[in-house]
Amino acid sequence: MLRDPANQVSRRAITLWLLESLTWFVFVVGGSILVAYWLSGWSPIDGWPVWLLPIVVTLLMLPGVIVEPLWRFAVHRWEFSDDVVYARSGWLSREWVFVPVSRIQTVDKAQGWFERLLRLATVEIRTASHAGSSTIKGLDFTVAAQLAADLAHRARELRDDAT
Amino acid sequence: MTAPTIPSMRPPVPVLRLSPRVLLIDPIRMLPSLVVPLAGVLIAGGFSAASFGWAALGVAASVVFAVIRWATFTYSIADGRLELTRAFIGRSVRTIPLERIRGVDVTAPPMHRVLGLAVLKLDTGAGGDEQEGELDGVTKQEAERLRATLLADREQHAAAADDAAGHTGPEGRRYARVPRSWLRYGPLSGAYLFTPFALLAGAIGLAFQWGEEFGLNQRAAWRALEWLWDRPYLLVAAAAALVLAMPVLGWLMYALFNWDFTLSGRGGYLIAERGLITRRVVSLERRRIRGYELGESLLERRFHVARLWAVVTGLGDSRTRGQLLPVVPRPFAETVAVEAVGPIGAPLRRHPLMARRRRLFRAIVPWAVFAAIAFALGFVVVGCVLLLVAAAGVPLGLDRYRSLGHAFDGRRLSVRSGSVRRTQAVVERRAVVGWTIRQTWFQRGGRVLTVTAGVGAGKGGYSAVDTGEEQGVAFAAEVTPAWITPFLTSHDG
Structure with a gap:
């Protein structure tokens, strides 16, 4: 069986996921309020408690909004050892990715503006195949920079050995 | 003079042009785009002498344009690179280093064929058609010469690499020539089945585009539709004709594209040649072939026939270009795959019974739910049809499960899945660049997961669907132990 990757992501990633799911939550609840408002004038359902719709949506989504970030924090882990990047992600569904340094084509360090606010970064490791590529989210900015530098350094060393 | 001539620093580089015969094709190709403006000029001018004069001027101008374009486009091969120069408006030179040319694709569309010409397309692995070089309209001999010259450099490299790897293909051998009688398997593939509809859509589009010119407008179109609507038997007859035309036209298209399909090996290349009207020759660099895919539809399996593709690195449009065989008897396809690419020497391993339950669930339950909804809403006929579909899900699900499998023989790995379109991929281990293992919430409950070799x-990725938890991880660890074993729990179990 697979063991857990050694490192957790930054604790601030919980805030990041919370912000992201809250944005989504506000969006959907806002949408349901609009739908309820629009439906209230519709004769076939006249007299039904239409305003229940946003409340039901809120009640259904709220546990997810709170649980998802915590759950993700427990699942998202990564490790770089033996020249292989090993990362786990997801929450309800999970994904394990193995990318050997010798096959890496590019390493990107990206920051969205939530991430920037929280001093977090995402490391994207690309190979010639989408199925052999990995994205590690929610890393502390300095950790991400270090990982990207290590990967680039090790990739160069391996290449020099090969030639 | 008997004095020895002083050798020049470099032999003069021949600057070449496309065959002038291409000028016969150009105006015909431009015709469709010229017809409408020409008709416009003639109609606007009331078919007067002056309007004919203008139209003639337009035609002459387009011919002159074609001639100038032809005269200002040159190409040359020197110093290990191919240069394509356009000097019509401004001057552009595209330089393609010969070592970057990974394959040469020679096609001969009908008009080219009549004139003994061909179109040469260079595959540089750059991705995107814009980046690739094209010589539209060289003579057949020139195309052959260019192909040999452009690939000669690479063939030396490839031969050296092949020798090192110890699998040099015999010189100029032919792997397969598909007999014409096998064209009868064409409709089984289900390819081109929608040709009648595509043709109809094309005709309607053309009618609208050209109709404007001849006073056909939306109102007339509506009237035509209403007229048809009042005569439903005509619509039914048309629909029936379309459906009946599906296999016939589909087969016709298939035969046109796959006429006299031959697959041969020359130097470091596999060369696939096919087509009746447009003859297409695709050269695949053997060094970049990483495996093959064997595809069979349900019908094809019933008749024991299959299709074959090569898995090639850096090949755009790989489903068309990488085709190694059209529909042929399966044992034949397997033999060719083994000879041209390589064998897989291990039987497929079965996936756990949970995979069968999941296949059945997914094939039956959604339709059953829809059927229940239909009955609840009172649509009895729709509900019955959906129930039948759900029932058909039983054999389908079972068959999907039977298709699942994965294997590794020390050099190549293989995965198989699908029922209506079953594909088995065989890929060399060295082509694997990483692994993704996925487990959805439902897979977790059933202790299965999906392993994808990048x-x-x-x-880009080949998946072993619904393997057992241990089984899937073991598969990845077996193929590339160095990448997976460091992350396994030390105790077994």
């Missing part, structure tokens, strides 16, 4: 060729 491959820098073909589809």
Whole structure:
């Protein structure tokens, strides 16, 4: 069986996921309020408690909004050892990715503006195949920079050995 | 003079042009785009002498344009690179280093064929058609010469690499020539089945585009539709004709594209040649072939026939270009795959019974739910049809499960899945660039997962669907132990 990757992501990633799911939550609840408002004038359902719709949506989504970030924090882990990047992600569904340094084509360090606010970064490791590529989210900015530098350094060393 | 001539620093580089015969094709190709403006000029001018004069001027101008374009386009091969120079408006030179040319694709569309010409397309692995070089309209001999010259450099490299790897293909051998009688398997593939509809859509589009010119407008179109609507038997007859035309036209298209399909090996290349009207020759660099895919539809399996593709790194449009065989008897396809690419020497391993339950669930339950909804809403006929579909899900699900499998023989790995379109991929281990293992919430409950080998060729990833938890991880660890074993728990179990 697979063991857990050694490192957790930054604790601030919980805030990041919370912000992201809250944005989504506000969006959907806002949408349901609009739908309820629009439906209230519709004769076939006249007299039904239409305003229940946003409340039901809120009640259904709220546990997810709170649980998802915590759950993700427990699942998202990564490790770089033996020249292989090993990362786990997801929450309800999970994904394990193995990318050997010798096959890496590019390493990107990206920051969205939530991430920037929280001093977090995402490391994207690309190979010639989408199925052999990995994205590690929610890393502390300095950790991400270090990982990207290590990967680039090790990739160069391996290449020099090969030639 | 008997004095020895002083050798020049470099032999003069021949600057070449496309065959002038291409000038016969150009105006015909431009015709469709000229017809409408020409008709416009003639109609606007009331078919007067002056309007004919203007129209003639337009035609002459387009011919002159074609001649100038032809005269200002040159190409040359020197110093290990191919240069394509356009000097019509401004001057552009595209330089393609010969070592970057990974394959040469020679096609001969009908008009080219009549004139003994061909179109040469260079595959540089750059991705995107814009980046690739094209010589539209060289003579057949020139195309052959260019192909040999452009690939000669690479063939030396490839031969050296092949020798090192110890699998040099015999010189100029032919792997397969598909007999014409096998064209009868064409409709089984289900390819081109929608040709009648595509033709109809094309005709309607053309009618609208050209109709404007001849006073056909939306109102007339509506009237025509209403007229048809009042005569439903005509619509039914048309629909029936379309459906009946599906296999016939589909087969016709298939035969046109796959006429006299031959697959041969020359130097470091596999060369696939096919087509009746447009003859197409695709050269695949053997060094970049990483495996093959064997595809069978349900009908094809019933008749024991299959299709074959090569899995090639850095090949755009791989489903068309990478085709190694059209529909042929399966044993034949397997033999060719083994000879041209390589064998897989291990039987497929079965996936756990949970995979069968999941296949059945997914094939039956959604339709059953829809059927229940239909009955609840009172649509009895729809509900019955959906129930039948759900019932058909039983054999389908079972068959999907039977298709699942994965294997590794020390050099190549193989995965198989699908029922209506079953594909088995065989890929070399060295092509694997990484692994993704996925487990959805539902898979977790059933202790199964999906293992995908990332491959820098073909589809990009080949999945073993619903393997057991241990089984899937063991599969990845077996193929590339160095990448997986460091992350396994030390105790077994």
